[in-house]
Amino acid sequence: MSEAVREVNGNLVVSLTGEIDLDRAPEARRLLLDCVKRSKDVLVDLSAVTYIDSSGIASLVEALQWAKQRGTDLCLVAVSPQALRVFELARLDKVFAIHPDLDAALAGEN
Amino acid sequence: MSEAVREVNGNLVVSLTGEIDLDRAPEARRLLLDCVKRSKDVLVDLSAVTYIDSSGIASLVEALQWAKQRGTDLCLVAVSPQALRVFELARLDKVFAIHPDLDAALAGEN
Amino acid sequence: MKIAAITTPEAEYLLELRFPARTDRMAMVRDLVRSAARFCGFDEAGTHDIVLAVGEACQNVILHAYEGRGDGPILLDILQNADSIILRVTDFGPAVAPTAVQPRALRDLRPGGLGTYFIQNLMDTTDFGRSPSGVGNVLQMSKKKDPSK
Amino acid sequence: MKIAAITTPEAEYLLELRFPARTDRMAMVRDLVRSAARFCGFDEAGTHDIVLAVGEACQNVILHAYEGRGDGPILLDILQNADSIILRVTDFGPAVAPTAVQPRALRDLRPGGLGTYFIQNLMDTTDFGRSPSGVGNVLQMSKKKDPSK
Ligand SMILES: Nc1ncnc2c1ncn2[C@@H]1O[C@H](COP(=O)(O)OP(=O)(O)O)[C@@H](O)[C@H]1O
Ligand SMILES: Nc1ncnc2c1ncn2[C@@H]1O[C@H](COP(=O)(O)OP(=O)(O)O)[C@@H](O)[C@H]1O
Numbered sequence: 001m002s003e004a005v006r007e008v009n010g011n012l013v014v015s016l017t018g019e020i021d022l023d024r025a026p027e028a029r030r031l032l033l034d035c036v037k038r039s040k041d042v043l044v045d046l047s048a049v050t051y052i053d054s055s056g057i058a059s060l061v062e063a064l065q066w067a068k069q070r071g072t073d074l075c076l077v078a079v080s081p082q083a084l085r086v087f088e089l090a091r092l093d094k095v096f097a098i099h100p101d102l103d104a105a106l107a108g109e110n
Numbered sequence: 111m112s113e114a115v116r117e118v119n120g121n122l123v124v125s126l127t128g129e130i131d132l133d134r135a136p137e138a139r140r141l142l143l144d145c146v147k148r149s150k151d152v153l154v155d156l157s158a159v160t161y162i163d164s165s166g167i168a169s170l171v172e173a174l175q176w177a178k179q180r181g182t183d184l185c186l187v188a189v190s191p192q193a194l195r196v197f198e199l200a201r202l203d204k205v206f207a208i209h210p211d212l213d214a215a216l217a218g219e220n
Numbered sequence: 221m222k223i224a225a226i227t228t229p230e231a232e233y234l235l236e237l238r239f240p241a242r243t244d245r246m247a248m249v250r251d252l253v254r255s256a257a258r259f260c261g262f263d264e265a266g267t268h269d270i271v272l273a274v275g276e277a278c279q280n281v282i283l284h285a286y287e288g289r290g291d292g293p294i295l296l297d298i299l300q301n302a303d304s305i306i307l308r309v310t311d312f313g314p315a316v317a318p319t320a321v322q323p324r325a326l327r328d329l330r331p332g333g334l335g336t337y338f339i340q341n342l343m344d345t346t347d348f349g350r351s352p353s354g355v356g357n358v359l360q361m362s363k364k365k366d367p368s369k
Numbered sequence: 370m371k372i373a374a375i376t377t378p379e380a381e382y383l384l385e386l387r388f389p390a391r392t393d394r395m396a397m398v399r400d401l402v403r404s405a406a407r408f409c410g411f412d413e414a415g416t417h418d419i420v421l422a423v424g425e426a427c428q429n430v431i432l433h434a435y436e437g438r439g440d441g442p443i444l445l446d447i448l449q450n451a452d453s454i455i456l457r458v459t460d461f462g463p464a465v466a467p468t469a470v471q472p473r474a475l476r477d478l479r480p481g482g483l484g485t486y487f488i489q490n491l492m493d494t495t496d497f498g499r500s501p502s503g504v505g506n507v508l509q510m511s512k513k514k515d516p517s518k
Contacts, residue, residue: 022246053276131399132392163424164483165428199490255397
């Protein structure tokens with residue numbers, strides 16, 4: 001998944017893909033925390049996430065907490081309908097900043 | 111499936127769709143035989159067939175036999191790769207006339 | 221979670237799946253559940269919710285009933301009646317008091333504790349108890365085919 | 370079809386599915402097999418062929434073992450080892466002589482008789498026999514993960 005991270009205007013854009021379940025959440029968690037450790041703002045692209053469950057959500061919550069502790073931002077971009085449903089269920093759609101696309105997210109950062 | 115039949119240049123074009131298995135083959139068979147009974151040439155569009163098994167193939171073979179008995183044509187059009195694989199397996203790809211698309215089939219009719 | 225004597229509902233058996241409690245099996249299990257929910261006439265949103273609920277239930281078995289030992293079996297029964305789809309997840313781990321299976325209070329920034337909460341919010345009924353045979357814990361869930369009813 | 374004592378191969382159990390011998394269940398069964406074949410690393414062409422072989426095997430059970438009675442159970446075991454996927458279709462109908470399960474001669478314009486022929490041509494091994502427990506007929510099929518081997 002390392003090719004899933006690219007730098008745009010000094011931010012890190014991470015793309016998660018496919019089904020983020022208990023099997024794949026550890027890999028997503030590692031990827032997200034590695035990005036947060038680089039002390040840049042992190043934009044997580046969820047457009048290609050076809051399924052996410054509580055374990056995937058937990059990885060994102062943990063990454064958000066780490067980012068807050070470091071004083072950096074972590075926000076969600078282009079959240080697929082399936083993923084948005086789960087964030088809403090968990091009432092986390094107000095906890096994470098969610099942007100419709102990358103341009104909106106980058107504008108929001110300034 | 112009755113909206114699946116339309117008339118083009120005096121031929122009947124029948125479109126089969128989805129998975130033609132033991133469950134749905136009787137419905138496909140009825141549709142095909144009804145077309146053959148109308149004593150026109152029949153073009154069977156298989157572009158939207160995602161799965162076909164021996165029971166689906168059997169319906170097409172039966173329709174072809176009926177057509178031959180009446181002296182009309184029955185040919186296959188735009189056969190999906192999944193369906194083509196099964197016709198090849200059954201060595202029926204040389205028994206049925208198979209046309210890449212409707213235009214080719216209509217040209218071939220003349 | 222509601223304490224219940226789990227009984228076999230009067231319903232038509234669609235399928236019964238048995239698989240080891242391993243995380244790498246879950247994508248296949250979800251594909252089957254997705255297919256069954258569509259068979260029962262659920263739309264994409266309803267199908268997603270059923271798949272998620274079953275995924276969370278199996279996750280709980282993997283994490284809690286078998287504590288990550290990947291060799292314990294999970295049984296998934298899928299049934300329907302005129303109104304609902306019914307899904308039953310059975311594990312063969314030690315008996316669990318149904319009162320121990322509780323969603324934690326939803327706090328904003330805490331990972332975990334979401335599974336049971338999701339299940340209860342996604343499905344119309346959820347019951348946790350011992351299986352009728354006395355072996356294993358059963359989580360039985362159902363969802364109405366037409367949510368407007 | 371080759372006469373064989375059906376033994377459990379040394380392989381890892383992926384999933385075990387049980388369902389009534391009804392034609393309307395087959396689309397769900399195929400979705401599971403498709404998912405399992407992909408899990409074992411098969412490409413789209415290999416996956417299609419495995420799904421078709423299992424579909425034909427179940428069709429034979431529905432038509433011949435249970436003669437259209439939709440209440441008999443079908444058991445589908447899916448296993449893998451390093452080389453192959455292994456699929457086992459068990460019915461609980463009357464004992465069938467393996468020699469009775471034969472593809473008919475392929476004649477061009479005759480419907481039927483294709484199922485067994487397909488199975489033998491789609492899979493690398495096919496064995497028909499009584500189940501090890503003595504109850505039921507088993508069709509065991511395997512397909513190599515890399516057909517170039
Ligand atoms: N199948 C099960 N077997 C044993 N305990 C369970 C089972 N399912 C749930 N539990 C208990 O219910 C609690 C709440 O589960 P859940 O809401 O999914 O959160 P989490 O899995 O993150 O702890 C678990 O911590 C566990 O103690
Ligand atoms: N599971 C089964 N139980 C009993 N008989 C079977 C079974 N599978 C196959 N057979 C026998 O093998 C024959 C060949 O099967 P097949 O090639 O699929 O053609 P068809 O199903 O069109 O007859 C069948 O006609 C039947 O007599």
